[in-house]
Each structure stands twice: as C-alpha cells, then as structure tokens.
Amino acid sequence: MPRPKRNRCVSGNPTVTYFKPRGVPMSTLARVVLTLDEFEALRLADFEQQYHEEAASQMKVSRATFGRILGSAHQKVADALVHGKAMLIEHGPGVLRIAAVKCEACGFMWEVSSETERAICPSCGQATGLTKKGEE
Numbered sequence: 001m002p003r004p005k006r007n008r009c010v011s012g013n014p015t016v017t018y019f020k021p022r023g024v025p026m027s028t029l030a031r032v033v034l035t036l037d038e039f040e041a042l043r044l045a046d047f048e049q050q051y052h053e054e055a056a057s058q059m060k061v062s063r064a065t066f067g068r069i070l071g072s073a074h075q076k077v078a079d080a081l082v083h084g085k086a087m088l089i090e091h092g093p094g095v096l097r098i099a100a101v102k103c104e105a106c107g108f109m110w111e112v113s114s115e116t117e118r119a120i121c122p123s124c125g126q127a128t129g130l131t132k133k134g135e136e
C-alpha cells in the first residue's frame with residue numbers, strides 16, 4: 001500500500017519569487033518553476049549548509065525524499081542558469097508553511113501552519129494575529 005503523501009514544512013517565504021535574465025523580453029523567455037519545498041531544500045542545504053539529515057527533519061520528510069527534492073531543485077536552477085531561463089518560485093501542493101506566532105498578551109511563542117489567520121495562545125488562551133518569523 002502506498003504511504004500517504006506527507007506535507008513538507010517550510011519556515012518562510014522567499015523574499016523574491018521571480019528571477020529573470022536582464023535585457024530579455026518576458027515574451028521570449030522560457031520559465032523554470034521552482035516549488036517552495038525545492039526552494040527550502042536549497043536554502044537549508046546549500047545556503048545554511050545543514051546536513052541533509054538535519055534539513056530533512058526540519059522539513060519533516062525522510063532523508064531520501066529530501067535528497068530527491070534537493071536534486072530536482074539543483075537541476076532546475078542549473079537549467080535556468082545554463083539556458084538563461086526565468087525562474088519562478090511557486091507554492092506547490094503539499095507544502096505547509098510554518099509561521100512563528102507570538103502572543104500579544106503574554107509573549108508566548110509557538111508555531112502554526114500558514115492556513116491559520118489567527119491563533120489561540122496555548123499559554124493564556126488569548127486570540128492573536130500571526131507574526132512572521134523575524135517580524136516583531
């Protein structure tokens with residue numbers, strides 16, 4: 001029996017979601033679509049230089065799945081660089097964005113998925129708005 005597909009967790013949004021070669025009109029440009037989990041794999045493994053084991057557990061996927069996501073990300077980035085394609089980062093299916101929430105009332109911090117707009121503080125029970133990581 002196939003295992004159910006599990007969500008991959010990412011901890012933020014890329015600051016820029018579109019990259020394009022300079023001086024090439026959009027209409028003639030081929031596009032590569034990088035999914036958010038591929039972007040996160042690149043960020044963890046190549047930028048933060050985490051061990052795959054560690055990065056995989058952070059994204060809540062197996063080490064093998066992480067390797068597959070990262071391999072696909074490398075292939076796409078290379079394709080964009082080699083062929084001068086535009087690159088788009090897209091929120092793919094099965095990706096759960098995790099946001100850090102800080103209670104406005106008591107300062108307690110915890111994590112929720114991005115689908116939640118407001119959350120109830122597990123510490124004091126106060127409803128609070130979402131604050132993204134790094135934003136106070």
Ligand SMILES: [Zn+2]
Pocket residue numbers: 103104105106107108121122123124125126
């Ligand atoms: Zn609270």
